[in-house]
Amino acid sequence: MKKIISLVVVLLFLVSCSTVPITGRQRFNMVSDAEVLPTSFAQYEGFLKENKLSSDAKMTKEVQDVGLRISKAVDQFMRANNMVAEANSYRWEFNLIEDETVNAWCMPGGKVVFYTGILPICQNTDGIAAVMGHEVAHAFAKHGQERMSSSYLQQIGGAVVAAGTANKTAQSKELWNMAYGIGSQLGMLSYSRTHETExxxxxxxxxxxxxYKPEEAVNVWIRMSQRADASQAPPEFLSTHPSNQTRIKDLKDYLPTAKALAKKYSMQ
Structure with missing residues (x-):
């Protein structure tokens, strides 16, 4: 039984691998758009009904304008690189929520939320673009679908552990499952950091x-690191996000490459 499950895991991995455009990273995705997008769109609508939209018309328009410009650039890239079907699947939407939480997120299919609490960190239009580009990138690279696939694979892995420990004592089996759970959780955390960096x-x-000016992406994370509660962040090894200092360094290092890639793809 254990061998059969292991073989299934290997086969699923092989047939579900693809490449993230631009970065070239190999990803594992066994969740189709048809499976995830209807739920994503419905959950987004439910969220908007349960949360207060910002009454600041000027800031709302600025967030939406930035989102439209960036999503248009992404759409043009996809259509120029034989990704027409994917481009057609997105339903881009950008909303500003009245909430002091310092956060923004994007659901599969291009549904974006900014919280008013992140605007002081953004500070200006280019800062909004830096955060917006990051969130749009999650949808573009299908990180949500990939995370779902990893969770599913983790469940299958749990079945392998169960099969492999069937003849062990109850105490031994519990220890094995504890070890698997801890190890798999840390693996998932690391995987999330990979997504954040990408x-x-x-x-x-x-x-x-x-x-927009890419240098502001660095400044956003400098401001983030200066937040009063930044020192309370968990160690990077146990964090789902890279540390602020790591992000600042990585973005500075990547700036020349980003400019070259943007120039290359803008000429298509």
Whole structure:
């Protein structure tokens, strides 16, 4: 039984691998758009009904204008690179929520939320573009679908552990499951950091393609690191995001590459 499950895992991995455009990273995705997008769109609508939209018309328009410019650049890239079907699947939408939480997110299919609490960190239009590019990049690279696929694979892995420990004592089996759970959780955390780093890089490329200043992406994370509660962040090893200092260094290092890639793809 254990061998059969292991073989299934290997086969699923092989047939579900693809390449993230621009970065070239190999990803594992066994969740189709048809499976995830209807739920994503419905959950987004539900969220908007349960949360207060910002009454600041000027800031709302600025967030939406930036989102439209960046999503247009992404759409043009996809259509120029034989990704027409994918481009057609996105339903881009950008909303500003009245909430002091310092956050923004994007659901599969291009549904974006900014919280008013992140605007002081953004500070200006280019800062908004830096955060927007990052969030749009998550949707573009299908990080949500990939995370779902990884969770599914983790469940299958749990079945392998169960099969492999069937003849062990109850105490031994519990220890094995504890070890698997801890190890798999840390693996998932690391995987999330991979997504965050990739979104930082793609987001920088996209904001340049849309006509914004990429240097502001670095400044956003400098301001983030200066937040009063930044020192309370968990160690990077146990964090789902890279540390602020790591992001600042990585973005500075990637800036020349991002400019070159944006120039290359803008000429298509």
């Amino acid at each position: 979104a930082d890089k793609l987001g920088m490329v996209f904001m340049i393609m849309a006509g």
